[in-house]
Amino acid sequence: MNLDYIIPNDWSIIEERFDPSHVKASESLFSIGNGAMGQRANFEEKYSGPTFQGSYIAGVYYPDKTRVGWWKNGYPEYFAKVLNAPNWIGINVFINDEGLDLHTCRAIENFRRELNMKEGWLSRSFVATLQNGIKIEVNTKRFLSLDLDELGAINYSVTPLNSNASITYRPYIDSGITNEDTNWDDKFWDTLNVSHENNQAFIQAKTMKTDFYTCTFMESQVFIDGKSILVNPNINADSNSASFSYNYEVKQNETYTIHKFGGYTVDRNHDKYELVTAAKSVLEKATKSGFTVLLEAQKNAWSKIWDMADITIDGDVKAQQGIRFNIFHLNQTYLGTDARLNIGPKGFTGEKYGGSTYWDTEAYCIPFYMATKDQSVARSLLTYRYKHLGKAIENAEKLGFTNGAALYPMVTMNGEECHNEWEITFEEIHRNGAIAFAIFNYYRYTGDYSYIPEMGLEVLIGIARFWHQRATFSTDKNKYVILGVTGPNEYENNVNNNWYTNYIAQWCINYAVENIERVASEFSTDYTRIMNKAKLSKAEVKEWKTVADNIYFPYSKKHNVYLQQDGFLDKELITVSDLDKSQRPINQKWSWDRILRSPYIKQADTLQGFYFFEDQFTTEALERHFDFYEPFTVHESSLSPCVHSIQAAKLDRMEQAYTFYLRTSRLDLDDYNHEVHEGLHITSMAGTWMSIVEGFGGMRVKNNALTFEPRIPKQWDGYSFKVNFRNQILKVNVCQGHTHFELEGNEDIEIVVNDKAVSISPNNLVTVLED
Structure with a gap:
């Protein structure tokens, strides 16, 4: 049953009748x-x-x-x-x-x-x-x-x-x-x-x-x-x-x-x-x-x-309640005051997922904490992973990897892998890429490079070594392939050449090499320490590059899209719109065998790669892939709607973006997946924040500067948010037809709005009209 008893309210979650059938759900929500x-x-x-x-x-x-x-x-x-x-x-x-x-x-x-x-x-x-x-x-x-x-x-x-x-x-x-x-x-x-x-x-x-x-x-x-x-x-x-x-x-x-x-x-x-x-x-x-x-x-x-x-939304109480509910629970779960802690997918609201740390932290939560607190909180989350590097190497050794290759756990409390479903424990290896991407994302946003020579480069080396060893050379394709994996879309297990996994593997190796070269050039003492500790040679790095430069990506010339994995087109491609609603959610109605043979996507997979690496693809390519994959996506992962909302907003499909936003912001309040009694979806709540700031607000960091492409759903009169960018706090207030920017800080800041440079002085309201 969808929950319909929560009273819409700007600042509170309210129920006004006692119903025994709601007790467990309310125990989670409240x-x-x-x-x-x-x-x-x-x-x-x-x-x-x-x-x-x-x-x-x-x-x-x-x-x-x-x-x-x-x-x-x-x-x-x-x-x-x-x-x-x-x-x-x-x-x-x-x-x-x-x-x-x-x-x-x-x-x-x-x-x-x-x-x-x-x-x-x-x-x-x-x-x-x-x-x-x-x-x-x-x-x-x-x-x-x-x-x-x-x-x-x-x-x-x-x-x-x-x-x-x-x-x-x-x-x-x-x-x-x-x-x-x-x-x-x-x-x-x-x-x-x-x-x-x-x-x-x-x-x-x-x-x-x-x-x-x-x-x-x-x-x-x-x-x-x-x-x-x-x-x-x-x-x-x-x-x-x-x-x-x-x-x-x-x-x-x-x-x-x-x-x-x-x-x-x-x-x-x-x-x-x-x-x-x-x-x-x-x-x-x-x-x-x-x-x-x-x-x-x-x-x-x-x-x-x-x-x-806080994020304010004018003219849409349910949307306002949804985003504040998400922000509130994120802050109840993790405040950044204890570097030994991390963010569990259920937080303190239930026992599913064991309260452990997943890749959700790096992929979804770090942007929220970087922008709404200060960079020390995000740095603590990265330090947490550095302290677990030894365990990540042990995890890889248990699976047969050598020479300091590191496989970060899918689920952990202390760095040891403790997930016990083989198709995830052994195969959902894309989690390694999220760790490396978070290092890149942290530097891109904060401008603080010091983490990489101090700690991050060792992590990147361990991850690059893993991808180098995990790839297999295919004489048939004359390319390196990655076999037997599960991508972010957990409705396809044990597939070959998951595009997202192959792409992030290539990116991780190239990013590691780039930073080895930079640390060698600018931080010679750290470079010597790290090379001695890792026993890394130029010959080994050359072998990594051979893999990265020759990795295979499945592609369909017919559809002009990257294939989610080698066998995707072998499936019976019936869209979600043609699926009987009585069969939803399929994870509660179908056998696992039937799900695995279906074309249905639990969460953004190929599109997750387009989200992370947006700058490496054209908007036209995003549109093609969005139009091809979204119709097969059932969004039965809490991590899915937010990515689609961001990308729909980028494509200026505001009605679709708004629908996805409501789904991610009210995922628990309206119990879309019929499971709120088990606890809330804490880590995906950070994706709700991203849906507004990166989706509707269009915020990105490009060329060392904040850029915005503000858009607003027709259902809203306006919305506002703040971001802490390199110790300067910028308030963004988007209205129908114009956007206000206001700066709390000591120095001017240069931003880019709709591809035009804008200079903002402290405590001086700047208004940019819609083109």
């Missing part, structure tokens, strides 16, 4: 995070209906042993998974000894849930009639602090409406939890100690195998009509949990409130023997400030993020 931890929007009180409980700590994972029917050489031994962490948000609520449970209430009225993206908080309110006849009003609000990123805060209030009531709050922490996504139902957590004192409780636990030590903590305060009261709690603790019971006789229309502070301290940031001490320090800051002060700090922190990252 998820909150602060970069260091995150959680699905589970109810604080007990809910006995279908639910997907999930709280997650960044960087804490478990190596879940691979489960396959037939082991293959080179398979990773485990799939690393972000763990469902001990639960700290729980507050069981009892009204005259009956537990509050929305699944069993006699009636639920005025249910409303809001995720306020502007200020960074989640609220819920409703009126419930329990089986015992007591009618109550409930109001909750919670957030994960950006300023104190080990802390979360909850304000939970109950007002009895039709009689006095004995109300008990029972806040708890619990380490007896499991992952929904587990291969062998292993025990992931070992609880070491449960302790409590005063109104504080602590659970010390460590992960099995990986030995991450954590402390889950809580402290609570209670209030009547906003005034603090002292209630001595009853305490209950066992081997995995601790709870406090705060009972109070509440008069009709009085409001009984609990403030609960909780969260995690982790040995990634503290000595493992000092985690409780660190937790006490966090709680002291929390209780000293109080919920209201902490909430104001939260609003201020989000205000600073939005000041740089």
Whole structure:
């Protein structure tokens, strides 16, 4: 079912009725995070209906042993998974000894849930009639602090409406939890100690195998009509949990409130023997400030993020809500404050994909973080890959490659490959190209070349060595071919000469050679260090060039297009428009065998190459390839619509570009792929940002300067965005008929708009009329 219950709103995600069939989807959509931890929007009180409980700590994972029917050489031994962490948000609520449970209430009225993206908080309110006849009003609000990123805060209030009531709050922490996504139902957590004192409780636990030590903590305060009261709690603790019971006789229309502070301290940031001490320090800051002060700090922190990252859209509320939803979740997932972390495709919203790092980071996320924060954040993401170069070389060695060839993992937590589907683990090798492209893209955008001699060139050498060895010389074609691969389009496995893979392999080798020559010329000390470390000779580089200069690209003279792979024209070429809608999505309706024999494309494949390497192709060539491949594309990957939106805008097909934009921006809000209950598509959200900035805004970096070709959908009155380009912040405001540019900085900047040079001075509005 497509979701249709989310209320259109500029700044909030809102639902206004309780429907048990929506609970899991809403738990994903209303998820909150602060970069260091995150959680699905589970109810604080007990809910006995279908639910997907999930709280997650960044960087804490478990190596879940691979489960396959037939082991293959080179398979990773485990799939690393972000763990469902001990639960700290729980507050069981009892009204005259009956537990509050929305699944069993006699009636639920005025249910409303809001995720306020502007200020960074989640609220819920409703009126419930329990089986015992007591009618109550409930109001909750919670957030994960950006300023104190080990802390979360909850304000939970109950007002009895039709009689006095004995109300008990029972806040708890619990380490007896499991992952929904587990291969062998292993025990992931070992609880070491449960302790409590005063109104504080602590659970010390460590992960099995990986030995991450954590402390889950809580402290609570209670209030009547906003005034603090002292209630001595009853305490209950066992081997995995601790709870406090705060009972109070509440008069009709009085409001009984609990403030609960909780969260995690982790040995990634503290000595493992000092985690409780660190937790006490966090709680002291929390209780000293109080919920209201902490909430104001939260609003201020989000205000600073939005000041740089916001995109405004005038005249289209659904489009506005969509882009802010995407930007909000990107910032909840990763803020660039910890270089040890990366961006998982589901972020903190679910367990699919294990919370691991994919090629999505380099291909889609780095542009967003470069432009909306500063270059240090993007550099940290590149440094993350450099630190994993040794593991990438090990990954390649396991598959039989030698001499320092590097194959970056498809899925990883620590640099080791941990994906265990052979057609992806062994064959979706184009991911190597995304790593190299990100290095190129970073330098192109920031102008900071220092990363390459310091770290990046070693990465490029390892990648070039891999492509050199992965290519095979075909005497029949008198060319080098790359056999047995899966391109970005995962609906074609084990194909030969995937055009995108062959093209990016050639580009990687040439880019590595180009930078070897530049570092040799301009950074002689680094060059000597790197050549000695890599044991790279001129003869080897010459061998790489032989491969790059003679690589094979499948081409159809009949259609005048590059073929996605050698056998594409052998398929029955029925377009998506002629496919019965009842068969969609095909990944949920068809056997895998049928999908592989079909012409249908999961995501941009050949067109992904045209997106990355736009400057190397004419607009006419793009148009031919777009017209040939788009009709066969089902867009059942979250990474597909954004690329098509950008390219449709470049071709000035604005209606099509707008349709693709809505699909990428509201992919989760409208549940296009019928899977939002599993979690959100975080990394593709960066593609939504690109759809506006690179698509409609036409922003590129050419000849060391920002260029724009602004376009605007007819559905919009205007839109605006900011980019941080080389430490100067440029605001772009596109309206029907003209575009405003405004510069925050100290020096003039030269840009190009519709092929014409434009000079912009700081704090001086420049207007460019549409041609």
